Amino acid sequence: MPCLPGGLPFPETAAAARLLVPELAARVETADRIGAVRVIGGADASSTRFDPTRTVHAAIVALGWPALSRLGEAGATTRGGLPYVPGLLGFREVPALAAAWARLDPRPDLLLVDGHGMAHPKGFGIACLLGLVLDVPSIGVAKSVLVGEVEGALPDAPGALAPLVWKGRRIGVALRTRRGANPVYVSIGHRVSEATALDWVERCLRGRRLPEPVRAAHDAAGALRLSGLTALG
């Protein structure tokens, strides 16, 4: 039950969410406005497929930079929110993520979010919404495309890049993080430029396909779902 910037109530229906997107998207900052990054975070959520109760288990991990050592972790569970609707993922997961954030210590200076940022039909993916709600610099890291297409070739070599374009606009970038693996799609979340976003994603890879903060958050969210089913949430 977080609050949207401007004191707006969090939408409880997909229709309400859609109406809010334009004004929220207008608040997204695409230029760098980040302080010193001493703690970098990863955010992700886990849920059970076909769950009529719409339970969402979210986790945010706090890792120290540059060691990427685990400094903190927090989880939270919500029920009865929005179902998954392509384009509105943030409205489903952010309430749980915001609750996790409230319990987290230390608080990350930068957040890597599992899912798109501006590489979204309305330029407002989950990384944008979370960054806006928490007022924290954020980056979108997705494992597949929502809209747009990768322009040109993407060599099968670590570090290879190719723009993700949609309707003639560059909305993000495909990054080959590992040889032989599908690329990840990086886009602006909030208060972080695309170039800076790419830098941080690459610096957090540690030789794997997904940046460590996202990997850690994914694991934490999954563990919370498995154990949280019988314990407190």
Next chain:
DNA sequence: GCGACAG
């Protein structure tokens, strides 16, 4: 109208 569709 049909197909696509983050997680």
Next chain:
DNA sequence: ATCTTGTCGC
């Protein structure tokens, strides 16, 4: 997102 062990390749 999740169901799931072993297996192929670098």
